[in-house]
Amino acid sequence: MHRNFKNIDKVCYGxxxxxxxxxxxxxxxxxxxxxxxxxxxxxxxxxxxxxxxxVHEEDMIFFEDVDGHEPTTEQVDRLRDTILAEKGxxxxxxxxxxGSIMDIAKALSLMVNxxxxxxxxxxxxxxxxxxxxxxxxxxxxxxxxxxxxxxxLTGPVKKLGLKCDWTVFNQVILDPExxxxxxxxxxxxxxxxxxxxxxxxxxxxxxxxxxxxxxxQALKLCRDIFTGDNSGQNPENDEKLMIAxxxxxxxxxxxxxxxxxxxxxxxxxxxxxxxxxxxCIAFNHLEEFYGDAVQEFKDMVAHHNIDLPxxxxxxxxxxxxxxxxxxxxxxxxxxxxxxxxxxxxxxxxQYLMDMYRKM
Numbered sequence: 426m427h428r429n430f431k432n433i434d435k436v437c438y439g440x441x442x443x444x445x446x447x448x449x450x451x452x453x454x455x456x457x458x459x460x461x462x463x464x465x466x467x468x469x470x471x472x473x474x475x476x477x478x479x480v481h482e483e484d485m486i487f488f489e490d491v492d493g494h495e496p497t498t499e500q501v502d503r504l505r506d507t508i509l510a511e512k513g514x515x516x517x518x519x520x521x522x523x524g525s526i527m528d529i530a531k532a533l534s535l536m537v538n539x540x541x542x543x544x545x546x547x548x549x550x551x552x553x554x555x556x557x558x559x560x561x562x563x564x565x566x567x568x569x570x571x572x573x574x575x576x577x578l579t580g581p582v583k584k585l586g587l588k589c590d591w592t593v594f595n596q597v598i599l600d601p602e603x604x605x606x607x608x609x610x611x612x613x614x615x616x617x618x619x620x621x622x623x624x625x626x627x628x629x630x631x632x633x634x635x636x637x638x639x640x641x642q643a644l645k646l647c648r649d650i651f652t653g654d655n656s657g658q659n660p661e662n663d664e665k666l667m668i669a670x671x672x673x674x675x676x677x678x679x680x681x682x683x684x685x686x687x688x689x690x691x692x693x694x695x696x697x698x699x700x701x702x703x704x705c706i707a708f709n710h711l712e713e714f715y716g717d718a719v720q721e722f723k724d725m726v727a728h729h730n731i732d733l734p735x736x737x738x739x740x741x742x743x744x745x746x747x748x749x750x751x752x753x754x755x756x757x758x759x760x761x762x763x764x765x766x767x768x769x770x771x772x773x774x775q776y777l778m779d780m781y782r783k784m
Contacts, residue, residue: 430678431590433572433597436671440664442600443562447479449596450517453558458513460484464504464530466491466522466564474564474603478521485512491525494697498544498580501529505536505543514538517558523615524568524700527561531576531592534559543587544580549758552589560596564603566666567615567701569622569674571597577700583752584694599671601663612658613651613731614701616666617722619673620647621704624718626673626680629762633679640676643669651725683763684714687756688780691749705733710783714763738782750777 437445450461460483467490469475480486487504489496508515514537520530534556536543546552563571570577574593575586586592607615623640626632646669649655650662688707692698698706705726712719726733738746754760754777760768 431593435596438599440602442598453517456516462515462518464520466526495579495693496525496529498578501532501543519560521562523565524570527570528576532587546587547585549588555591558595561594562598565615566670567619572674584690601667604663617705618701619670622673622677625683626676629683631680631762636676636680639672643672681762687753687759691753694752695745695749746778746781750774753777
């Protein structure tokens, strides 16, 4: 079966593009109960960006703290219930922040039109009703959440996305000026998420020419950004990484993520590790899946003087390691891409636990 995936409806790109947000939202304000909901990373509370957000008197704005943890189904359910109880159905949801905020905004846009907990919809095409208009403004680059058809949430029993055509943003605004203040480590870890997306996309059975076209360009941009004399955080590389993130996300949308993301999901579920950081912890030990790309990754870590923690497993209990292995094992779409349709005959939970003990 060929994939027939939904892409972003509209993209506004360039320095200063954020200034167009109010004009873009204006015609949408006539829908539903005539108010917008802004979901903003708490990092921007009291900062200059807060003053630039076009919040009207009737609107609602929530500053969500996602520092040090992944977005949860409980968080989305709380927001949905609060909004519907206090104001009714919004005209649209606007997410302003990194990948976690993007995922909250995407999930929230679905949940205002669907009953029950968002944990009921973790999986592929489980959402029953289309969501409402939603717009994403990424302030970090690398996750690909701005174009993904998945809103990844940690629930009571698993970390898994709400994945369907309706998850995809109706509009994104890509303004490289908004990424200039990203702390160095976060810039690196989210950027590596993009690099890892491309490597995983090309390293499995679902890889194809569509994925190659986007992935090759994203990899070239990543190598420009993270290696060489002109590497690092600067205005030119901010623009490159924003486009690499978009292209990397499109590459994996028509291919798939693999072993690294499976291990990462276990780390995030048990310890609440941020996604990009967890990917880096896992990728550092996956030469058997990704070969020379792991050494290239290690060279980029050294080049940017990133202190990537080692021997974390020394402080993990057997129960925690076993739980991570359970989470990682129960991601068949990732293991199918990485190891083929007979992956269950090759992969054991003991192997997964042994790999976690190396991290």
